[in-house]
Amino acid sequence: MNKKQAQIESHHFPWDHPRFRSWIAVARACQLMQQTLTRRLTHLDVKPPHLDILVNLYRFDGITQQELARKLLVGRSNMSMLLPQLEKRGLIERRGDARDKRVLRLSLTSAGRTLTEEAMEIQTALIENSHGGEPIEDCVKVAESMERIIATLLKEDDLAAGG
Amino acid sequence: MNKKQAQIESHHFPWDHPRFRSWIAVARACQLMQQTLTRRLTHLDVKPPHLDILVNLYRFDGITQQELARKLLVGRSNMSMLLPQLEKRGLIERRGDARDKRVLRLSLTSAGRTLTEEAMEIQTALIENSHGGEPIEDCVKVAESMERIIATLLKEDDLAAGG
DNA sequence: ACAATTATGTTCATGGTTGAACATTAGAAA
DNA sequence: TTTCTAATGTTCAACCATGAACATAATTGT
Numbered sequence: 001m002n003k004k005q006a007q008i009e010s011h012h013f014p015w016d017h018p019r020f021r022s023w024i025a026v027a028r029a030c031q032l033m034q035q036t037l038t039r040r041l042t043h044l045d046v047k048p049p050h051l052d053i054l055v056n057l058y059r060f061d062g063i064t065q066q067e068l069a070r071k072l073l074v075g076r077s078n079m080s081m082l083l084p085q086l087e088k089r090g091l092i093e094r095r096g097d098a099r100d101k102r103v104l105r106l107s108l109t110s111a112g113r114t115l116t117e118e119a120m121e122i123q124t125a126l127i128e129n130s131h132g133g134e135p136i137e138d139c140v141k142v143a144e145s146m147e148r149i150i151a152t153l154l155k156e157d158d159l160a161a162g163g
Numbered sequence: 164m165n166k167k168q169a170q171i172e173s174h175h176f177p178w179d180h181p182r183f184r185s186w187i188a189v190a191r192a193c194q195l196m197q198q199t200l201t202r203r204l205t206h207l208d209v210k211p212p213h214l215d216i217l218v219n220l221y222r223f224d225g226i227t228q229q230e231l232a233r234k235l236l237v238g239r240s241n242m243s244m245l246l247p248q249l250e251k252r253g254l255i256e257r258r259g260d261a262r263d264k265r266v267l268r269l270s271l272t273s274a275g276r277t278l279t280e281e282a283m284e285i286q287t288a289l290i291e292n293s294h295g296g297e298p299i300e301d302c303v304k305v306a307e308s309m310e311r312i313i314a315t316l317l318k319e320d321d322l323a324a325g326g
Numbered sequence: 327a328c329a330a331t332t333a334t335g336t337t338c339a340t341g342g343t344t345g346a347a348c349a350t351t352a353g354a355a356a
Numbered sequence: 357t358t359t360c361t362a363a364t365g366t367t368c369a370a371c372c373a374t375g376a377a378c379a380t381a382a383t384t385g386t
Contacts, residue, residue, distance in 0.1 A: 014287045015222065019306065022302035023196070023290045023308035030193040031236050032316040033186070038344095049372065066334060073194050078373055080336050102334040102381050124177045127186050130315045134308055139185040142305055145297055146188035152293045153195040212342065229364060241343055243366050265351050265364040 034129065040122050044115060049082060051123065054108065054116040057092060062105045064097075091115060196293065203285050212245060212275060214286065217271065217279040220255060225268045227260075254278060 014020045032112075035141050037048055046054070057063065065079045071079075083106070086092045091112035094104040108116060131139065177183045200211055209217070215235050220226065223234075223308075228242045246269070248316060249255045254275035257267040294302065 013222075014218070014283045017287065017291075018299050018306070019290055019294050019297070019302050020287055022306035022309075023294075025191055025306045025313065026189060027196075028236065029309040029312045029316070030190055032313060033190075035236070036316050036319060047372085055177075059176075064334080073191065073198070074372095075374055076305075076335065077337080077375075081372075100334085100382070104335075120177050124180065124183055128180075128183055130312050131182050131186075132311060132315050134182070134311065136181050138308060139182050140306070141301070142308055143181070143185035143188045145301060145305055146192040148295060148297065149192045149293050150188065150195055152295050153171075153192070153199050156199060156293075157195075210342085227364080235340095238344060239365065240345075240367080244342075263352070263364085267365075 033126070036130070037123060039124055040044060040080045040126060041119060044119055044122075046115065046119050050086060051116075051119050053079075053082060053086065054091065055120060057106055058113065058120075060118045061107050064105060066103070068106065086112070126147045168312045196289070198290055199293070200286060203289060204282060207282055207285075209278065209282050212241075213249060214279075214282050216245060216249065217254065217275060218241075218283060220269055220271045221276065221283075224270050227266045227268060229266070231269065249275070 015024070034048055037051075038106045041047060042052065053068065056068055056071055063068075063071075065083065069079045070137060083092065083094065087094055090109055093107050093109055095107070097103045097105050178187070179289075197211055204210060204214065218233065219231055219234055223230075226234075228237060228246065232239045232242045246255065246257065250257055253272055256270050256272055258270070260266045260268050
Protein backbone atom coordinates (compact mmCIF):
# COMPACT_ATOMS: atom_id res chain seq x y z
CA MET A 1 0.00 0.00 0.00
CA ASN A 2 1.54 3.27 -1.09
CA LYS A 3 1.29 6.59 0.64
CA LYS A 4 -1.52 7.90 -1.51
CA GLN A 5 -3.77 4.96 -0.81
CA ALA A 6 -3.09 5.20 2.89
CA GLN A 7 -4.16 8.82 2.76
CA ILE A 8 -7.35 8.10 0.92
CA GLU A 9 -8.38 5.02 2.84
CA SER A 10 -7.90 6.60 6.21
CA HIS A 11 -9.92 9.60 5.07
CA HIS A 12 -6.97 11.93 5.23
CA PHE A 13 -8.12 14.04 2.35
CA PRO A 14 -6.23 17.24 1.72
CA TRP A 15 -9.15 19.28 3.00
CA ASP A 16 -8.90 17.48 6.33
CA HIS A 17 -5.44 18.93 6.94
CA PRO A 18 -5.52 22.10 9.01
CA ARG A 19 -2.80 23.77 6.97
CA PHE A 20 -4.56 22.94 3.72
CA ARG A 21 -7.89 24.28 4.91
CA SER A 22 -6.16 27.34 6.25
CA TRP A 23 -4.51 28.04 2.94
CA ILE A 24 -7.69 27.54 0.98
CA ALA A 25 -9.31 30.15 3.20
CA VAL A 26 -6.43 32.53 2.52
CA ALA A 27 -6.74 32.04 -1.21
CA ARG A 28 -10.49 32.55 -1.19
CA ALA A 29 -10.19 35.69 0.90
CA CYS A 30 -7.63 37.08 -1.54
CA GLN A 31 -9.83 36.29 -4.49
CA LEU A 32 -12.84 37.97 -2.93
CA MET A 33 -10.86 40.98 -1.84
CA GLN A 34 -9.54 41.39 -5.37
CA GLN A 35 -13.02 41.18 -6.85
CA THR A 36 -14.46 43.63 -4.36
CA LEU A 37 -11.61 46.05 -4.90
CA THR A 38 -12.15 45.79 -8.64
CA ARG A 39 -15.78 46.84 -8.21
CA ARG A 40 -14.93 49.74 -5.92
CA LEU A 41 -12.34 51.07 -8.33
CA THR A 42 -14.50 50.98 -11.45
CA HIS A 43 -15.53 54.61 -11.23
CA LEU A 44 -11.86 55.61 -11.34
CA ASP A 45 -11.29 53.34 -14.36
CA VAL A 46 -8.51 51.67 -12.45
CA LYS A 47 -8.06 47.96 -11.84
CA PRO A 48 -5.98 46.23 -9.19
CA PRO A 49 -3.04 45.66 -11.53
CA HIS A 50 -2.95 49.37 -12.36
CA LEU A 51 -3.27 50.32 -8.74
CA ASP A 52 -0.37 48.08 -7.79
CA ILE A 53 1.75 49.90 -10.31
CA LEU A 54 0.61 53.34 -9.25
CA VAL A 55 1.18 52.67 -5.57
CA ASN A 56 4.70 51.48 -6.23
CA LEU A 57 5.49 54.54 -8.31
CA TYR A 58 4.05 56.62 -5.50
CA ARG A 59 6.44 55.00 -3.07
CA PHE A 60 9.46 54.59 -5.32
CA ASP A 61 9.74 57.46 -7.74
CA GLY A 62 12.11 56.93 -10.65
CA ILE A 63 11.94 53.17 -10.39
CA THR A 64 12.77 51.00 -13.38
CA GLN A 65 10.37 48.74 -15.26
CA GLN A 66 12.44 45.77 -14.28
CA GLU A 67 12.50 46.71 -10.61
CA LEU A 68 8.79 47.36 -10.71
CA ALA A 69 8.10 43.97 -12.24
CA ARG A 70 10.19 42.32 -9.55
CA LYS A 71 8.31 44.09 -6.78
CA LEU A 72 4.99 43.08 -8.28
CA LEU A 73 6.11 39.50 -8.91
CA VAL A 74 5.15 39.70 -12.56
CA GLY A 75 7.05 39.38 -15.82
CA ARG A 76 8.70 42.26 -17.61
CA SER A 77 6.41 41.80 -20.57
CA ASN A 78 3.48 42.55 -18.36
CA MET A 79 4.89 45.99 -17.61
CA SER A 80 5.53 46.53 -21.29
CA MET A 81 1.82 45.96 -21.88
CA LEU A 82 0.36 47.98 -19.02
CA LEU A 83 2.66 50.98 -18.66
CA PRO A 84 1.99 52.48 -22.10
CA GLN A 85 -1.71 52.52 -21.23
CA LEU A 86 -1.10 54.51 -18.06
CA GLU A 87 1.27 56.76 -19.97
CA LYS A 88 -1.33 57.50 -22.64
CA ARG A 89 -3.79 58.40 -19.88
CA GLY A 90 -1.29 60.92 -18.59
CA LEU A 91 -0.90 59.20 -15.24
CA ILE A 92 2.77 58.30 -15.51
CA GLU A 93 5.90 59.35 -17.36
CA ARG A 94 8.69 57.23 -18.76
CA ARG A 95 12.04 58.93 -19.22
CA GLY A 96 15.16 57.29 -20.50
CA ASP A 97 18.11 57.15 -18.15
CA ALA A 98 21.11 59.13 -19.34
CA ARG A 99 23.73 56.72 -17.99
CA ASP A 100 22.04 53.48 -18.96
CA LYS A 101 20.24 53.83 -22.24
CA ARG A 102 18.45 50.53 -21.75
CA VAL A 103 16.31 51.51 -18.82
CA LEU A 104 13.19 53.64 -18.60
CA ARG A 105 12.66 55.46 -15.33
CA LEU A 106 9.05 55.76 -14.20
CA SER A 107 7.34 58.50 -12.28
CA LEU A 108 3.81 59.67 -11.55
CA THR A 109 2.44 62.81 -13.11
CA SER A 110 0.50 65.22 -10.96
CA ALA A 111 -2.74 63.70 -12.21
CA GLY A 112 -1.39 60.25 -11.50
CA ARG A 113 -0.51 61.17 -7.96
CA THR A 114 -3.97 62.55 -7.33
CA LEU A 115 -5.66 59.49 -8.76
CA THR A 116 -3.38 57.20 -6.79
CA GLU A 117 -4.26 58.93 -3.54
CA GLU A 118 -7.95 58.53 -4.27
CA ALA A 119 -7.54 54.88 -5.14
CA MET A 120 -5.38 54.17 -2.11
CA GLU A 121 -8.03 55.61 0.15
CA ILE A 122 -10.55 53.24 -1.35
CA GLN A 123 -8.22 50.30 -0.93
CA THR A 124 -7.35 51.21 2.63
CA ALA A 125 -11.00 51.67 3.50
CA LEU A 126 -11.85 48.29 2.01
CA ILE A 127 -9.13 46.56 3.97
CA GLU A 128 -10.02 48.24 7.25
CA ASN A 129 -13.66 47.55 6.61
CA SER A 130 -13.35 43.91 5.68
CA HIS A 131 -11.10 43.21 8.61
CA GLY A 132 -13.97 44.22 10.81
CA GLY A 133 -12.96 43.63 14.37
CA GLU A 134 -9.74 41.75 13.78
CA PRO A 135 -7.37 42.90 16.50
CA ILE A 136 -4.28 44.63 15.19
CA GLU A 137 -2.07 42.12 16.95
CA ASP A 138 -3.74 39.29 15.07
CA CYS A 139 -3.05 41.06 11.80
CA VAL A 140 0.57 41.45 12.79
CA LYS A 141 0.80 37.74 13.50
CA VAL A 142 -0.80 36.94 10.16
CA ALA A 143 1.68 39.24 8.46
CA GLU A 144 4.58 37.46 10.15
CA SER A 145 3.26 34.09 9.04
CA MET A 146 2.90 35.31 5.50
CA GLU A 147 6.35 36.85 5.45
CA ARG A 148 7.80 33.52 6.44
CA ILE A 149 5.88 31.76 3.71
CA ILE A 150 6.97 34.37 1.19
CA ALA A 151 10.58 33.92 2.21
CA THR A 152 10.32 30.16 1.79
CA LEU A 153 8.71 30.43 -1.61
CA LEU A 154 11.20 33.02 -2.81
CA LYS A 155 14.03 30.71 -1.80
CA GLU A 156 12.42 28.04 -3.96
CA ASP A 157 12.17 30.52 -6.78
CA ASP A 158 15.87 31.21 -6.59
CA LEU A 159 16.60 27.52 -6.72
CA ALA A 160 14.36 27.13 -9.76
CA ALA A 161 15.99 30.07 -11.50
CA GLY A 162 19.51 29.13 -10.48
CA GLY A 163 19.24 25.42 -11.32
CA MET B 164 -7.35 70.52 5.39
CA ASN B 165 -9.25 67.43 4.32
CA LYS B 166 -8.73 63.92 5.51
CA LYS B 167 -6.48 62.90 2.65
CA GLN B 168 -4.06 65.72 3.21
CA ALA B 169 -3.94 65.01 6.91
CA GLN B 170 -3.03 61.43 6.09
CA ILE B 171 -0.28 62.41 3.73
CA GLU B 172 1.24 65.20 5.76
CA SER B 173 1.40 63.20 8.94
CA HIS B 174 3.10 60.36 7.05
CA HIS B 175 0.21 58.00 7.54
CA PHE B 176 0.66 56.30 4.22
CA PRO B 177 -1.35 53.17 3.62
CA TRP B 178 1.75 51.03 3.95
CA ASP B 179 2.22 52.36 7.46
CA HIS B 180 -1.06 50.82 8.60
CA PRO B 181 -0.59 47.39 10.17
CA ARG B 182 -3.70 45.97 8.56
CA PHE B 183 -2.69 47.27 5.16
CA ARG B 184 0.81 45.82 5.42
CA SER B 185 -0.63 42.58 6.68
CA TRP B 186 -2.97 42.31 3.75
CA ILE B 187 -0.27 43.10 1.22
CA ALA B 188 1.73 40.24 2.68
CA VAL B 189 -1.25 37.94 2.33
CA ALA B 190 -1.74 38.93 -1.30
CA ARG B 191 1.92 38.46 -2.14
CA ALA B 192 2.02 35.08 -0.47
CA CYS B 193 -1.01 33.99 -2.47
CA GLN B 194 0.51 35.18 -5.69
CA LEU B 195 3.77 33.37 -5.04
CA MET B 196 2.00 30.22 -3.97
CA GLN B 197 -0.03 30.26 -7.16
CA GLN B 198 3.04 30.71 -9.31
CA THR B 199 4.95 27.98 -7.53
CA LEU B 200 2.01 25.62 -7.77
CA THR B 201 1.75 26.37 -11.47
CA ARG B 202 5.36 25.33 -11.96
CA ARG B 203 4.99 22.14 -9.96
CA LEU B 204 1.92 21.08 -11.91
CA THR B 205 3.35 21.63 -15.38
CA HIS B 206 4.36 18.01 -15.87
CA LEU B 207 0.75 16.99 -15.32
CA ASP B 208 -0.41 19.61 -17.83
CA VAL B 209 -2.70 21.00 -15.15
CA LYS B 210 -2.96 24.58 -13.99
CA PRO B 211 -4.38 25.89 -10.73
CA PRO B 212 -7.78 26.72 -12.26
CA HIS B 213 -8.06 23.16 -13.57
CA LEU B 214 -6.99 21.74 -10.26
CA ASP B 215 -9.57 23.78 -8.41
CA ILE B 216 -12.22 22.29 -10.65
CA LEU B 217 -10.93 18.75 -10.31
CA VAL B 218 -10.68 18.92 -6.54
CA ASN B 219 -14.23 20.15 -6.27
CA LEU B 220 -15.50 17.37 -8.52
CA TYR B 221 -13.52 14.96 -6.38
CA ARG B 222 -15.32 16.21 -3.30
CA PHE B 223 -18.74 16.87 -4.77
CA ASP B 224 -19.58 14.34 -7.42
CA GLY B 225 -22.50 15.21 -9.67
CA ILE B 226 -22.23 18.90 -8.95
CA THR B 227 -23.66 21.43 -11.39
CA GLN B 228 -21.67 23.95 -13.41
CA GLN B 229 -23.42 26.77 -11.64
CA GLU B 230 -22.73 25.35 -8.21
CA LEU B 231 -19.12 24.76 -9.18
CA ALA B 232 -18.74 28.32 -10.37
CA ARG B 233 -20.17 29.59 -7.10
CA LYS B 234 -17.77 27.50 -5.04
CA LEU B 235 -14.83 28.74 -7.07
CA LEU B 236 -16.01 32.35 -6.98
CA VAL B 237 -15.85 32.65 -10.74
CA GLY B 238 -18.40 33.34 -13.44
CA ARG B 239 -20.46 30.72 -15.20
CA SER B 240 -18.83 31.61 -18.49
CA ASN B 241 -15.51 30.60 -17.07
CA MET B 242 -16.79 27.07 -16.51
CA SER B 243 -18.21 27.00 -19.99
CA MET B 244 -14.73 27.69 -21.29
CA LEU B 245 -12.70 25.34 -19.10
CA LEU B 246 -14.91 22.30 -18.65
CA PRO B 247 -15.02 21.27 -22.33
CA GLN B 248 -11.22 21.17 -22.28
CA LEU B 249 -11.17 18.78 -19.35
CA GLU B 250 -13.92 16.76 -20.98
CA LYS B 251 -11.97 16.43 -24.22
CA ARG B 252 -8.99 15.20 -22.21
CA GLY B 253 -11.18 12.50 -20.75
CA LEU B 254 -10.82 13.74 -17.19
CA ILE B 255 -14.44 14.61 -16.55
CA GLU B 256 -17.91 13.77 -17.81
CA ARG B 257 -20.90 16.01 -18.28
CA ARG B 258 -24.29 14.38 -18.22
CA GLY B 259 -27.59 16.13 -18.57
CA ASP B 260 -29.98 15.92 -15.64
CA ALA B 261 -33.22 14.09 -16.44
CA ARG B 262 -35.42 16.26 -14.25
CA ASP B 263 -33.93 19.63 -15.11
CA LYS B 264 -32.88 19.77 -18.72
CA ARG B 265 -30.95 22.98 -18.19
CA VAL B 266 -28.25 21.62 -15.94
CA LEU B 267 -25.21 19.52 -16.68
CA ARG B 268 -24.01 17.28 -13.87
CA LEU B 269 -20.27 16.88 -13.60
CA SER B 270 -18.21 13.93 -12.47
CA LEU B 271 -14.64 12.72 -12.67
CA THR B 272 -13.67 9.84 -14.88
CA SER B 273 -11.34 7.19 -13.55
CA ALA B 274 -8.44 8.92 -15.26
CA GLY B 275 -9.56 12.21 -13.83
CA ARG B 276 -9.66 10.83 -10.32
CA THR B 277 -6.16 9.43 -10.64
CA LEU B 278 -4.79 12.69 -12.00
CA THR B 279 -6.55 14.66 -9.29
CA GLU B 280 -5.01 12.54 -6.58
CA GLU B 281 -1.56 13.09 -8.01
CA ALA B 282 -2.11 16.81 -8.28
CA MET B 283 -3.56 17.08 -4.80
CA GLU B 284 -0.49 15.40 -3.38
CA ILE B 285 1.67 18.00 -5.06
CA GLN B 286 -0.49 20.80 -3.76
CA THR B 287 -0.58 19.43 -0.24
CA ALA B 288 3.16 18.92 -0.25
CA LEU B 289 3.72 22.48 -1.42
CA ILE B 290 1.50 23.90 1.29
CA GLU B 291 3.04 21.81 4.05
CA ASN B 292 6.46 22.61 2.74
CA SER B 293 6.02 26.34 2.39
CA HIS B 294 4.45 26.62 5.80
CA GLY B 295 7.70 25.32 7.18
CA GLY B 296 7.51 25.45 10.93
CA GLU B 297 4.25 27.36 11.28
CA PRO B 298 2.49 25.81 14.27
CA ILE B 299 -0.82 24.23 13.44
CA GLU B 300 -2.58 26.45 15.93
CA ASP B 301 -1.31 29.54 14.14
CA CYS B 302 -2.71 28.20 10.88
CA VAL B 303 -6.03 27.64 12.56
CA LYS B 304 -6.06 31.21 13.80
CA VAL B 305 -5.20 32.46 10.33
CA ALA B 306 -8.02 30.37 8.92
CA GLU B 307 -10.45 31.88 11.40
CA SER B 308 -9.35 35.39 10.51
CA MET B 309 -9.78 34.65 6.83
CA GLU B 310 -13.19 33.07 7.31
CA ARG B 311 -14.35 36.24 9.03
CA ILE B 312 -13.03 38.37 6.19
CA ILE B 313 -14.66 36.09 3.65
CA ALA B 314 -17.97 36.36 5.46
CA THR B 315 -17.74 40.14 5.51
CA LEU B 316 -16.90 40.34 1.83
CA LEU B 317 -19.62 37.91 0.86
CA LYS B 318 -22.14 40.02 2.74
CA GLU B 319 -21.00 42.98 0.66
CA ASP B 320 -21.36 40.87 -2.46
CA ASP B 321 -24.95 40.11 -1.59
CA LEU B 322 -25.63 43.79 -1.09
CA ALA B 323 -24.06 44.59 -4.44
CA ALA B 324 -26.06 41.87 -6.17
CA GLY B 325 -29.27 42.68 -4.37
CA GLY B 326 -29.11 46.45 -4.88
C1' DA C 327 39.88 46.41 -29.10
C1' DC C 328 36.99 42.43 -29.76
C1' DA C 329 33.99 38.82 -28.53
C1' DA C 330 30.88 36.70 -25.33
C1' DT C 331 27.72 37.24 -21.77
C1' DT C 332 24.30 39.57 -19.24
C1' DA C 333 20.50 42.96 -18.59
C1' DT C 334 16.48 45.78 -20.12
C1' DG C 335 12.56 46.41 -22.69
C1' DT C 336 9.38 45.01 -26.66
C1' DT C 337 6.56 41.97 -29.51
C1' DC C 338 3.80 38.04 -30.32
C1' DA C 339 1.00 33.93 -29.64
C1' DT C 340 -1.42 31.58 -26.07
C1' DG C 341 -4.49 31.10 -22.28
C1' DG C 342 -7.47 32.34 -18.18
C1' DT C 343 -11.20 35.57 -16.63
C1' DT C 344 -14.88 38.64 -17.11
C1' DG C 345 -19.41 40.71 -18.31
C1' DA C 346 -22.91 41.30 -21.62
C1' DA C 347 -26.01 39.28 -24.84
C1' DC C 348 -28.29 35.18 -26.09
C1' DA C 349 -31.06 30.59 -26.15
C1' DT C 350 -33.27 27.18 -23.60
C1' DT C 351 -35.83 25.46 -19.74
C1' DA C 352 -38.25 25.77 -15.04
C1' DG C 353 -41.15 27.75 -12.15
C1' DA C 354 -44.53 31.42 -10.76
C1' DA C 355 -48.39 34.46 -11.79
C1' DA C 356 -52.28 35.80 -14.33
C1' DT D 357 -53.27 27.45 -20.24
C1' DT D 358 -50.66 31.34 -21.12
C1' DT D 359 -47.42 34.71 -19.85
C1' DC D 360 -43.88 36.50 -17.17
C1' DT D 361 -39.90 35.85 -14.54
C1' DA D 362 -35.84 33.45 -12.99
C1' DA D 363 -32.14 30.07 -13.64
C1' DT D 364 -28.64 27.49 -16.46
C1' DG D 365 -25.34 27.20 -19.84
C1' DT D 366 -23.06 29.16 -24.18
C1' DT D 367 -20.82 32.57 -27.09
C1' DC D 368 -18.18 36.62 -27.89
C1' DA D 369 -15.14 40.55 -27.44
C1' DA D 370 -12.10 42.62 -24.26
C1' DC D 371 -8.48 42.50 -20.87
C1' DC D 372 -4.60 40.84 -17.99
C1' DA D 373 -0.68 37.67 -17.62
C1' DT D 374 2.86 34.67 -19.32
C1' DG D 375 6.98 32.85 -21.75
C1' DA D 376 9.64 32.68 -25.81
C1' DA D 377 12.02 35.15 -29.27
C1' DC D 378 13.95 39.37 -30.44
C1' DA D 379 16.63 44.01 -30.45
C1' DT D 380 19.44 47.04 -28.07
C1' DA D 381 22.81 48.31 -24.70
C1' DA D 382 26.03 47.42 -20.86
C1' DT D 383 29.48 44.46 -18.82
C1' DT D 384 32.95 41.07 -18.65
C1' DG D 385 36.73 38.22 -20.50
C1' DT D 386 40.31 37.53 -23.63
